Amino acid sequence: MENLDWKNLSFGYIKTDYNIRCTYKDGKWGKLEVSTSEYIDIHIAATALHYGQEAFEGLKAFTGKDGKIRIFRWEENAKRMASSAEGIKMAPVPAEMFREAMIKVVAMNKRFIPPYGSGATLYIRPLLYGSGAEVGVKPSKEYTFIMFVTPVGPYFKEGVKPVNMIISRDFDRAAPQGTGIYKVGGNYAASLKALEYAHHEGYSNILFLDAKEKKFIDECGPANFYGVKNDTYITPKSDSILNSITNMSLIEIAKSIGMKTERRRVPVEELAEFSEVGACGTAAVISPISKIFDPGTNKIYEYCKGDQPGPWTMKLYNKLVSIQYGDEPDPFGWVTILD
Ligand SMILES: Cc1ncc(COP(=O)(O)O)c(C=O)c1O
Numbered sequence: 609m610e611n612l613d614w615k616n617l618s619f620g621y622i623k624t625d626y627n628i629r630c631t632y633k634d635g636k637w638g639k640l641e642v643s644t645s646e647y648i649d650i651h652i653a654a655t656a657l658h659y660g661q662e663a664f665e666g667l668k669a670f671t672g673k674d675g676k677i678r679i680f681r682w683e684e685n686a687k688r689m690a691s692s693a694e695g696i697k698m699a700p701v702p703a704e705m706f707r708e709a710m711i712k713v714v715a716m717n718k719r720f721i722p723p724y725g726s727g728a729t730l731y732i733r734p735l736l737y738g739s740g741a742e743v744g745v746k747p748s749k750e751y752t753f754i755m756f757v758t759p760v761g762p763y764f765k766e767g768v769k770p771v772n773m774i775i776s777r778d779f780d781r782a783a784p785q786g787t788g789i790y791k792v793g794g795n796y797a798a799s800l801k802a803l804e805y806a807h808h809e810g811y812s813n814i815l816f817l818d819a820k821e822k823k824f825i826d827e828c829g830p831a832n833f834y835g836v837k838n839d840t841y842i843t844p845k846s847d848s849i850l851n852s853i854t855n856m857s858l859i860e861i862a863k864s865i866g867m868k869t870e871r872r873r874v875p876v877e878e879l880a881e882f883s884e885v886g887a888c889g890t891a892a893v894i895s896p897i898s899k900i901f902d903p904g905t906n907k908i909y910e911y912c913k914g915d916q917p918g919p920w921t922m923k924l925y926n927k928l929v930s931i932q933y934g935d936e937p938d939p940f941g942w943v944t945i946l947d
Pocket residue numbers: 666827829830831832849850851852853854855888889890891
C-alpha cells in the first residue's frame with residue numbers, strides 16, 4: 609500500500625498509477641486502453657473545449673473491516689452518465705463498458721485505496737467529452753471516455769460538522785428545462801461566481817432557488833437539499849436539479865427506519881418549519897446545515913443546537929456509511945464487492 613497520510617488527505621487530486629481511456633469513432637466504441645499519463649492530447653477544435661460537450665461522474669470505493677473493496681451503486685452513476693450524454697447529444701457509454709473500466713482502474717490502482725478506519729476513500733471520476741473537431745455548433749462525431757481514481761480524505765475530519773448556507777436570488781445554477789438535471793461541466797462553471805459570493809459572505813455555499821419564480825428550494829451548491837419535519841424526510845422535486853444518488857439512497861433508508869418521505873416542491877418559507885436540514889452528495893454523504901441566511905428577507909433559519917447535527921440526520925448518515933463500508937448488511941443490494 610502507498611505510504612500516504614490517509615487521515616489527513618484533502619478532497620483533492622493525487623496522482624495514481626493508471627487511468628483507463630476509450631475512444632468513440634465511426635459510430636462505435638473502441639477497446640479500453642490503460643494509460644500511465646495524467647495528460648490528454650486534445651484537438652484544438654474539440655467540441656468539449658468550445659461548446660462544453662462534456663459530462664462526468666463521481667463515485668467511491670471503500671475498504672471494509674474485512675479488507676474487501678466495495679463500490680457504491682455504480683449502476684446508478686453509469687445510468688446518470690448515459691442520461692447526461694443523451695442530454696448534450698454525446699455518444700453514451702454502455703453500462704458494461706463503464707463497469708469494466710471501473711473494475712480495471714480500481715484494481716490497477718489498488719495501492720491507493722485507503723485503509724479501513726482512515727475515513728478516506730478512493731474517488732472514481734469517469735469523464736466523457738466530445739473530442740472531434742467542429743467549428744459550427746453541433747455534436748461531435750468523436751468522443752473520449754476516461755476513468756481515473758484519486759484517494760480523497762474524509763470530508764469532515766473531526767466527525768460530521770454542520771455548515772452554513774446563504775440564499776441568493778442573484779445567481780441561478782441552471783434553468784428549468786435546461787441542463788440542471790445532467791452532470792455536465794457547464795453547470796459547474798455557471799455555479800462558480802455564486803460559490804465565490806457565498807465564501808466572500810462567510811458561508812459554505814449557496815442554497816439555490818428555482819430560477820423561474822425564486823419561490824422554491826432547488827439545490828445546495830453541488831448537493832441535494834433535504835429537510836426533516838414531523839419525522840418526515842422532505843426533499844425538493846425540481847426539473848433543474850441533479851438526481852443525487854445519495855439522496856435516492858437516503859430516501860430508501862429513511863423509509864426503512866420509520867420515516868415518511870416526500871419529494872415535492874419546497875417553498876422557501878418552509879425552512880422555518882424544519883427541525884433538521886442538510887445537503888447530501890457523494891463527497892460528504894451529508895453536510896448538516898446549521899444556519900441559512902436569506903439576504904432577500906433578512907431572515908436567519910437556525911437548526912443544529914450547539915453545533916450538533918439532529919438525531920434523524922445522524923441516523924441516516926450512520927446507516928448509509930455503515931452500508932458503504934460493509935459494517936452493516938446491505939439489504940438494498942447497493943454495494944458491489946470486488947474480488
Ligand atoms: C449539482 C449536484 N447535485 C447533487 C449532487 C449529489 O449527487 P450524488 O449523491 O449522486 O453524488 C452532486 C454531486 O454529484 C452535484 O454535483
